[in-house]
Amino acid sequence: MSSVQTTSPETRHPVRDTPLLVALDVDGTLLLHDGSVSPRVLEVVRQLEALPHVTVVVATGRSTVATLPVLEQFDLMTPGRPVVCSNGAVTVEVDPTADGGFGLVDVVTFDPAPAVSLIHRELPEALVAVEEIGVGFKVSTPFPDGELWGEETVVPMEELLADPVTRVTIRDPSSTPEEFSALVERMGLHGVSYAVGWSAWLDLAPEGVSKASALEQVRRRLDVEPYRTVAVGDQRNDIEMLTWAACSYAMGQAPAEVVEAADRMTGTVEEDGLVDALEQVLAELA
Numbered sequence: 001m002s003s004v005q006t007t008s009p010e011t012r013h014p015v016r017d018t019p020l021l022v023a024l025d026v027d028g029t030l031l032l033h034d035g036s037v038s039p040r041v042l043e044v045v046r047q048l049e050a051l052p053h054v055t056v057v058v059a060t061g062r063s064t065v066a067t068l069p070v071l072e073q074f075d076l077m078t079p080g081r082p083v084v085c086s087n088g089a090v091t092v093e094v095d096p097t098a099d100g101g102f103g104l105v106d107v108v109t110f111d112p113a114p115a116v117s118l119i120h121r122e123l124p125e126a127l128v129a130v131e132e133i134g135v136g137f138k139v140s141t142p143f144p145d146g147e148l149w150g151e152e153t154v155v156p157m158e159e160l161l162a163d164p165v166t167r168v169t170i171r172d173p174s175s176t177p178e179e180f181s182a183l184v185e186r187m188g189l190h191g192v193s194y195a196v197g198w199s200a201w202l203d204l205a206p207e208g209v210s211k212a213s214a215l216e217q218v219r220r221r222l223d224v225e226p227y228r229t230v231a232v233g234d235q236r237n238d239i240e241m242l243t244w245a246a247c248s249y250a251m252g253q254a255p256a257e258v259v260e261a262a263d264r265m266t267g268t269v270e271e272d273g274l275v276d277a278l279e280q281v282l283a284e285l286a
Contacts, residue, residue: 019053020286021224022278023084023215023241025233026060026070028269029251037073044278045074051286055222059084059211061203061237063131063167064092066149068101077101082221087205087237088214089166090133100134106217107133109164110206116161118187119170119202127171130160143171168204203237212240230285232277234258234269247285249277 024030030045031037049056056076060067064085071077071094081094082105089109092102116128129137129148136150137143140157148169172180184202211233219229231238231245234254242248242261250259252268259265264280267273 017053018228019055019222019224020051020228020230021055021057021215021219021222022048022281023057023059023211023229023231023245024274025211025231025235025238025241026058026062026067028234028253029232029274030058030070030074032269038272038275040272040275042074044275044282045076048278048282048286049074049076054286055081055224057082057084057215057218059088059215059231059233059241061085061087061235063136063149064090064100064102064134065136068094082218084211084214084218086131086167087203088209088211089205090131091214091218102134104133106214107166108206108209109166110204112165112168112204113161115204116168116170119184120157122183122187123170123172123175125172125174127173128157128160129169129171130165131167131169133166137169144173147171166205170202170204210240211238212244215241215244228285230281232266232274233262247281249273 030041045056048054058067058071058076062085067083067085071083077094077096079094079096083092083094083102085092089107091106093105094101095103112130119126127143128140129143131137136152137148138153138155138160140160142152142154219226227246229245230247231241232249232251233241234251236255236258239258239261242250242258248262249264249266250262251273252266252271266277
């Protein structure tokens with residue numbers, strides 16, 4: 001992780017040499033939809049991270065197990081780097097000496113039983129998974145290949161709902177994203193935060209928890225001023241983050257409500273939209 005620049009007062013720029021936090025989503029932003037990395041995206045992230053007053057913070061819905069390989073791809077596995085996982089319910093710091101490569105900073109849990117029971121009554125065939133930090137997921141039924149990272153352990157529904165958890169994922173392979181979104185809206189879930197993904201996929205998190213809530217805590221720990229925050233994302237679970245940042249970009253493939261939440265719109269992930277966004281950051285802010 002970059003350290004704060006120690007420029008003398010005489011040569012220090014009044015804005016650009018002060019700490020800058022750049023929060024980046026993973027899937028559809030840093031990574032292409034097939035999980036690969038564009039060389040141009042890799043290069044611009046490295047340029048930004050090379051600046052001593054800039055801290056790049058990955059903020060994702062992925063679990064820690066699924067996130068750390070992304071950090072390795074971008075050479076971001078530097079000790080002490082904060083990483084926001086599980087849509088804000090889990091914040092870790094990179095620690096190459098620790099088991100799993102990270103140390104826990106903050107974990108927020110909730111009782112999954114009321115919301116999951118309500119959803120299960122409406123969608124009895126839906127797949128349910130609860131996250132095990134650093135391990136994988138406990139699941140009601142195996143998920144389609146490639147959708148969950150880490151170990152999958154099939155357990156009875158009673159065990160899934162027995163203890164407080166950081167995140168619950170609901171997957172309904174028989175529904176379209178539109179049908180699933182409409183059903184979730186009709187149910188009126190209470191006591192949780194939720195985000196509907198690109199498919200018939202629902203993530204439940206503790207109420208009030210989002211990427212933004214976790215990033216605010218990171219910002220304070222790094223002593224970054226609120227006006228020196230940037231965020232880039234592409235999905236509904238990025239809306240709070242994009243609103244939180246002083247300067248935010250929606251990727252070109254983002255749904256309309258995500259674009260509306262952002263200050264600016266860049267190209268799609270296939271067009272290396274993150275490159276255009278971060279080149280603007282380099283020119284204007286960094």
